[in-house]
Amino acid sequence: MFRSTDLGAAIPTKDTVLEPSASNNQNVVFYTTNWSAAVSTDSGASFTYINPFTDLPSAAAGLCCDQVTIYDPHYDITVWELQYLNDANGDVQRLAVANGRAGVASNSWHYWDITAQMFGFPTGDWLDFPRLALSTNYLYLSTNVFTSANSSITTALFRMPLSALSSPTSTPTGVVVNDPAVDVFEPVSGATDTMYFGAHFSPTDFRVFRWPEAAGSPQLADVTHPAFNYENGDGLCPSPDTFNMCGRSDSRVAAGWLSAGTLGFFWAAKQGVVGTQTFPYPYVQGIRIDAATAAHVDDPQVFSSSYAYQYPDVAANAAGHLGLSIVYGGGPTTYPSSAIGILDDFSPSAFSLLAVRSGDHGPSNNSWGDYLTVRPASGNGLTWVGTSYTLQGGSAGSSVGPRFLWFGRLRDDPFAPSASSHDFNAVAGTSTGSVVTANFTGPSAHAADYSATIDWGDGSAIGPGTVAGTGQAFNVTGSHTYSTTGSFTVTTAVSDAFASTSTVKGAATVTATQAANDVKVSANPASISADGASTSTVKAIVTKHVGSTPVAGDTVNFALSGAACGSLGAPSATTNASGNASVTYTSSTTTGLCTVTATETNAGGSGGTIVTQTRAGGTYHPLAPFRILDTRPGSQVGPYSSPFGADTAREIQVGGFPGSHVPASGVSAVVLNVTVTNTTAPSYLTIYPDGAARPFASNLNWTGG
Numbered sequence: 197m198f199r200s201t202d203l204g205a206a207i208p209t210k211d212t213v214l215e216p217s218a219s220n221n222q223n224v225v226f227y228t229t230n231w232s233a234a235v236s237t238d239s240g241a242s243f244t245y246i247n248p249f250t251d252l253p254s255a256a257a258g259l260c261c262d263q264v265t266i267y268d269p270h271y272d273i274t275v276w277e278l279q280y281l282n283d284a285n286g287d288v289q290r291l292a293v294a295n296g297r298a299g300v301a302s303n304s305w306h307y308w309d310i311t312a313q314m315f316g317f318p319t320g321d322w323l324d325f326p327r328l329a330l331s332t333n334y335l336y337l338s339t340n341v342f343t344s345a346n347s348s349i350t351t352a353l354f355r356m357p358l359s360a361l362s363s364p365t366s367t368p369t370g371v372v373v374n375d376p377a378v379d380v381f382e383p384v385s386g387a388t389d390t391m392y393f394g395a396h397f398s399p400t401d402f403r404v405f406r407w408p409e410a411a412g413s414p415q416l417a418d419v420t421h422p423a424f425n426y427e428n429g430d431g432l433c434p435s436p437d438t439f440n441m442c443g444r445s446d447s448r449v450a451a452g453w454l455s456a457g458t459l460g461f462f463w464a465a466k467q468g469v470v471g472t473q474t475f476p477y478p479y480v481q482g483i484r485i486d487a488a489t490a491a492h493v494d495d496p497q498v499f500s501s502s503y504a505y506q507y508p509d510v511a512a513n514a515a516g517h518l519g520l521s522i523v524y525g526g527g528p529t530t531y532p533s534s535a536i537g538i539l540d541d542f543s544p545s546a547f548s549l550l551a552v553r554s555g556d557h558g559p560s561n562n563s564w565g566d567y568l569t570v571r572p573a574s575g576n577g578l579t580w581v582g583t584s585y586t587l588q589g590g591s592a593g594s595s596v597g598p599r600f601l602w603f604g605r606l607r608d609d610p611f612a613p614s615a616s617s618h619d620f621n622a623v624a625g626t627s628t629g630s631v632v633t634a635n636f637t638g639p640s641a642h643a644a645d646y647s648a649t650i651d652w653g654d655g656s657a658i659g660p661g662t663v664a665g666t667g668q669a670f671n672v673t674g675s676h677t678y679s680t681t682g683s684f685t686v687t688t689a690v691s692d693a694f695a696s697t698s699t700v701k702g703a704a705t706v707t708a709t710q711a712a713n714d715v716k717v718s719a720n721p722a723s724i725s726a727d728g729a730s731t732s733t734v735k736a737i738v739t740k741h742v743g744s745t746p747v748a749g750d751t752v753n754f755a756l757s758g759a760a761c762g763s764l765g766a767p768s769a770t771t772n773a774s775g776n777a778s779v780t781y782t783s784s785t786t787t788g789l790c791t792v793t794a795t796e797t798n799a800g801g802s803g804g805t806i807v808t809q810t811r812a813g814g815t816y817h818p819l820a821p822f823r824i825l826d827t828r829p830g831s832q833v834g835p836y837s838s839p840f841g842a843d844t845a846r847e848i849q850v851g852g853f854p855g856s857h858v859p860a861s862g863v864s865a866v867v868l869n870v871t872v873t874n875t876t877a878p879s880y881l882t883i884y885p886d887g888a889a890r891p892f893a894s895n896l897n898w899t900g901g
Contacts, residue, residue: 274300519572521537558587636672640692
């Protein structure tokens with residue numbers, strides 16, 4: 197269990213019929229219930245309330261209840277379905293869409309409203325009980341259709357292209373399928389180029405639909421299966437306080453999945469005798485069907501002689517393994533409680549179940565449901581996110597405790613860190629101060645999920661590192677005093693709470709005396725027009741050579757050299773608390789390069805940068821492709837003939853390289869094609885201007901081989 201979070205005040209309006217749903221896009225999680233919604237940016241460690249009544253415009257007679265969410269990784273969109281109360285015209289089921297993680301985190305949605313009248317039903321008819329599913333290119337909305345007299349007349353499935361939903365300016369259209377002979381369509385998780393959905397046709401016949409993306413309508417087949425006890429508000433599973441969680445449950449299909457060419461569906465069934473089996477409590481009945489032939493495979497069940505199982509949901513992950521969220525309770529000792537399950541290569545014949553949280557009361561209104569939700573993490577991951585809830589401290593809706601769940605196998609740890617080393621300098625006998633020894637990516641974006649240790653490489657005891665950062669970018673810092681000079685290998689190990697560890701080795705260079713302060717100089721923009729008026733901000737950053745801490749209150753002198761140079765707004769500036777000192781550079785009317793040198797007056801550090809002055813507007817000059825570097829033995833180009841090793845940095849000449857036709861001066865930017873070959877381990881390559889700070893983003897990423 198990677199996360200099991202009680203949402204607390206983030207879900208202020210609660211009821212024992214909670215209908216929680218969740219989806220995630222990496223560390224950003226979206227959670228809905230009947231009357232509330234919430235967002236998390238730290239992988240579900242904490243949540244913030246979103247008000248569905250006011251954060252989107254109202255529709256029909258106002259927000260009703262049912263809400264569902266799902267994330268599509270192909271188009272990087274999160275879909276939020278909201279149901280609004282019906283008026284004289286009918287009701288509205290709204291599809292709100294957020295693009296990327298930023299869209300969800302900032303609560304930015306575009307939306308379309310769906311009505312029964314769009315399906316061709318008369319004025320006054322309305323929709324209820326929405327379900328969402330995805331294939332590669334389509335979103336599927338399943339819903340019941342009711343008359344204005346509140347009589348159920350059919351179930352419908354609406355298919356819409358994801359490409360249109362992802363664009364705020366589009367007007368999505370879709371195809372509608374309905375079947376008045378069945379109770380409710382349940383689309384499957386795990387579909388790709390073909391969607392499957394199913395429903396009860398009779399107590400012994402299951403109707404399954406096959407809808408290829410390229411087809412305008414689905415094909416159907418009826419599959420005969422053994423009878424079960426249809427549940428319709430008559431399930432009995434009283435908990436020790438006599439309240440009946442099963443009092444509202446029914447046998448509508450609650451879960452569907454596609455795994456390894458086999459379809460599966462789950463629904464609730466009533467207590468009683470079925471054939472040779474006796475069920476003292478309501479249970480979960482299922483059916484599995486061959487997707488290609490529609491042949492009946494078997495009829496899985498989840499049951500107990502001690503309590504009931506109800507309200508299942510199942511999702512297939514990227515490997516075809518199945519994750520389950522389910523509620524159990526009833527009998528002399530068990531209140532409504534939540535559990536998860538996994539069906540995979542470790543547990544191939546039945547769901548391996550794990551209790552999540554035990555409730556301590558039953559619902560005084562004898563109601564639960566109507567559904568829980570499970571999704572593959574980030575839409576196509578190897579783990580799952582899901583929902584559950586229990587009653588804690590009371591029997592009314594105000595005592596409901598909604599939970600966000602992130603679960604899976606340890607081998608598929610979604611929070612595993614990925615670290616890179618950070619070299620530093622030190623002085624023997626002097627503390628390094630707080631020095632960075634490693635940077636790492638923490639997928640959960642929650643610093644508390646990670647810890648670090650530092651081996652300083654001099655035989656001293658391994659100590660803890662301090663983890664800090666924002667988003668998914670973190671660093672590890674520590675302080676140490678070396679007693680002798682030399683070069684030491686510093687080993688930093690970053691771990692998450694589930695024993696996934698990334699270990700990297702960096703270098704500490706320890707000298708006998710303090711070196712001059714470090715001065716890094718940059719110009720923004722680095723290329724300006726040679727018009728005598730364009731300006732660039734030249735900034736010097738002064739840091740201590742040991743520890744890299746900023747030097748404040750120091751005077752930095754700036755100087756120009758080069759025939760093309762313009763002028764400086766001031767000859768010097770004083771560093772601020774961040775160690776920054778800036779002056780304004782104004783161009784001349786001569787194209788070419790101007791070197792700006794900055795020298796600080798404390799420990800005598802200096803640095804420089806080049807401002808390129810180009811023709812106004814700049815001109816792109818295409819050149820014939822020319823190789824300036826090849827490190828392969830036997831085909832060397834440039835100064836290096838050996839492969840790049842781990843944590844290697846090399847300077848490559850571009851301007852003025854013989855034969856390249858790239859001028860040695862007057863050039864503000866170049867276009868490079870960079871490839872790697874014969875890789876031996878997973879790694880990455882970052883290409884950036886010499887003299888500039890290395891960016892966090894890489895240009896190439898690869899796997900070994």
